[in-house]
Amino acid sequence: MTSTPLLGTTLYSFTNEWVSARYTLTELLEHVAAAGIGPGVELVGFQSIRNFPRLETAFIDEFHETVDRLGLVPTSLAANIDIAIRRDRDLTTEERVDYTAPQIEAARLLGFPVVRIQIGADPATLERLVPYAEKAGVRLGMEIHAPEGPLTPKVEAVSRVYDRIDSDLLGFIPDFSSTMHRISAGLAQTYLESGLPADLLPELQRIWAADGGQGERLGQFIALAESRGVPAATASVVASAFTMNGHERPEDWAELMPRIFHVHAKFYDIDENGEEPSIDYFRNLGPILEAGFAGSISSEWEAHSWTPNDELDTAALIRRQHDLMRRVIAKVSR
Amino acid sequence: MFDRYIIVENSLRNVRQGSDVVGFAFDARCGYYRRLILSMVEELDVEVDGTPVPRQDVSLTVGGRTYSLDEMRSEYKVAWEFGEPATVTVAKPGGLPAGPHDIRLAEQLRISYLPVPHTPVTTQTLTVSA
Numbered sequence: 001m002t003s004t005p006l007l008g009t010t011l012y013s014f015t016n017e018w019v020s021a022r023y024t025l026t027e028l029l030e031h032v033a034a035a036g037i038g039p040g041v042e043l044v045g046f047q048s049i050r051n052f053p054r055l056e057t058a059f060i061d062e063f064h065e066t067v068d069r070l071g072l073v074p075t076s077l078a079a080n081i082d083i084a085i086r087r088d089r090d091l092t093t094e095e096r097v098d099y100t101a102p103q104i105e106a107a108r109l110l111g112f113p114v115v116r117i118q119i120g121a122d123p124a125t126l127e128r129l130v131p132y133a134e135k136a137g138v139r140l141g142m143e144i145h146a147p148e149g150p151l152t153p154k155v156e157a158v159s160r161v162y163d164r165i166d167s168d169l170l171g172f173i174p175d176f177s178s179t180m181h182r183i184s185a186g187l188a189q190t191y192l193e194s195g196l197p198a199d200l201l202p203e204l205q206r207i208w209a210a211d212g213g214q215g216e217r218l219g220q221f222i223a224l225a226e227s228r229g230v231p232a233a234t235a236s237v238v239a240s241a242f243t244m245n246g247h248e249r250p251e252d253w254a255e256l257m258p259r260i261f262h263v264h265a266k267f268y269d270i271d272e273n274g275e276e277p278s279i280d281y282f283r284n285l286g287p288i289l290e291a292g293f294a295g296s297i298s299s300e301w302e303a304h305s306w307t308p309n310d311e312l313d314t315a316a317l318i319r320r321q322h323d324l325m326r327r328v329i330a331k332v333s334r
Numbered sequence: 335m336f337d338r339y340i341i342v343e344n345s346l347r348n349v350r351q352g353s354d355v356v357g358f359a360f361d362a363r364c365g366y367y368r369r370l371i372l373s374m375v376e377e378l379d380v381e382v383d384g385t386p387v388p389r390q391d392v393s394l395t396v397g398g399r400t401y402s403l404d405e406m407r408s409e410y411k412v413a414w415e416f417g418e419p420a421t422v423t424v425a426k427p428g429g430l431p432a433g434p435h436d437i438r439l440a441e442q443l444r445i446s447y448l449p450v451p452h453t454p455v456t457t458q459t460l461t462v463s464a
Contacts, residue, residue, distance in 0.1 A: 018416060018417045021417050044368050050418075082371065084445070085371055087373070087444070
C-alpha cells in the first residue's frame with residue numbers, strides 16, 4: 001500500500017470570505033498556507049479570478065510567486081461550461097469548445113495540472129477538448145456531484161465515451177456529496193428556518209434515504225407534507241436536499257479507478273469525535289486509496305451557504321477534516 | 335445560496351439628475367458562488383415597502399455601464415463578477431422619502447445545470463438619509 005495522496009483545499013470553501021471581500025487572492029493563499037490546510041490548492045476560475053479566463057501577465061507572475069513562496073501546490077482549476085448563456089438555444093459544440101479551451105490554457109499558464117469539468121461537457125465537446133488538453137499538458141477531470149454518483153447512468157455513459165476516446169488525460173473527480181448517508185444537519189436546519197414543521201424532518205430523512213430518483217422522492221415528501229396540512233410551496237424548500245446530498249454507495253467510487261486523479265472531499269461539519277456526521281470518510285476515501293489512488297484531494301466545505309459570516313472558522317474546520325482524512329490514510333496504509 | 339448578502343448594507347440612496355431626484359439605487363451582489371455573464375440574469379425583481387417595481391423601471395450598472403433588464407439578456411460578454419457589487423437603479427420621480435424602507439430583491443439567475451432559475455431572494459430594511 002503505497003498511496004500517498006496530496007491533501008489541500010479548494011478556495012471555494014472560503015466563498016463567504018470572498019463574497020464579503022475579506023481577502024485578496026494572494027491574502028487568501030497566505031491564509032491557507034498559514035493555517036496548514038495545503039499544500040494542495042484548487043480554485044474556481046470564475047470565482048477567484050477577475051475577467052477569467054483572460055489572465056494578465058502581472059496576475060500570472062504574482063500567482064506563481066505566491067504559491068512558490070508559500071510552498072503551495074496548484075492541483076485543480078475548476079472550469080465551467082455555461083451552455084445556457086443564451087435564452088434561445090444551448091451553445092453549440094463549437095461554442096462550448098471556444099468557451100472551455102481558454103480555461104484549459106489558463107490552467108497551463110497558472111501551473112494547474114488538472115482542469116475540473118462538469119457533466120455538461122457532452123461527448124462531442126469532450127472529444128474536441130482532448131487536443132487542447134494535450135497541448136496544454138493538463139488532464140480533464142469530470143466532477144461527479146450529487147445527484148449523480150459513481151455508477152449512475154450519466155456517469156456510466158461518460159465512462160463509455162472515455163473508453164472510446166482512450167486518452168489517459170480524461171478522468172473523474174468524485175465529490176462526496178454524491179455518497180452521503182444522511183442529509184446534512186445544517187441544511188436541514190435551514191428548512192426549519194424557512195417554516196418546515198420540525199416533525200417532518202424524520203420523514204424527510206426517511207424518504208431521502210429510500211430508493212427512487214431525486215424528483216420522485218421529492219414528490220413523495222411534498223405529498224406527505226400536504227397530507228399533514230403543509231403547503232407544497234413550503235415543503236418544496238427541501239428540494240436542495242435531493243440535489244445537493246446524494247445517497248449512492250460510497251464503495252463504488254473505487255470502480256472508477258484508475259481514472260480518478262483528484263477528489264473533492266466535500267464536508268459540512270466535523271463532530272466532537274472528529275467524524276463527518278453525514279459522510280462516512282472511511283467508506284468514501286478508504287476504497288479509493290486501497291485501489292491505488294495517489295492524486296490530490298481538495299477539502300470542500302459547503303456549509304458556508306448557511307453559516308453566518310461572523311461565525312466563520314473555515315480554516316480550523318478544514319484542519320480537523322484533514323486530521324480525519326489522515327486517519328483514513330493511516331488505516332489503509334497499515 | 336448567498337441570499338443574505340445580495341443586498342449591500344447601507345447602500346440605499348436617492349439618485350439625482352441635475353437638481354431633480356429621478357429615482358433611487360442600492361448595491362447588489364451576484365447571488366451565485368461565482369461570476370455570471372449578464373445574459374444569464376433572467377430578472378431582477380424589486381419590491382419597495384411591499385410594492386413591486388415595474389420591470390421597465392429597473393436597471394443594473396456594471397463596470398460603469400447601465401443595462402435595462404432587456405438589454406442584459408443579449409449581453410454575452412460582460413460579467414457580474416463575484417463579490418463585486420453592481421448598482422440596481424429604480425426610476426421613480428421624487429425617489430424615496432427619507433427614512434427606513436423594506437427593499438426586497440429576487441435575482442433570477444439562469445444556471446446551465448439547474449432545471450429552474452436559481453433565485454436568491456432577500457428583504458432588507460435600508461435607510462435613505464435626509
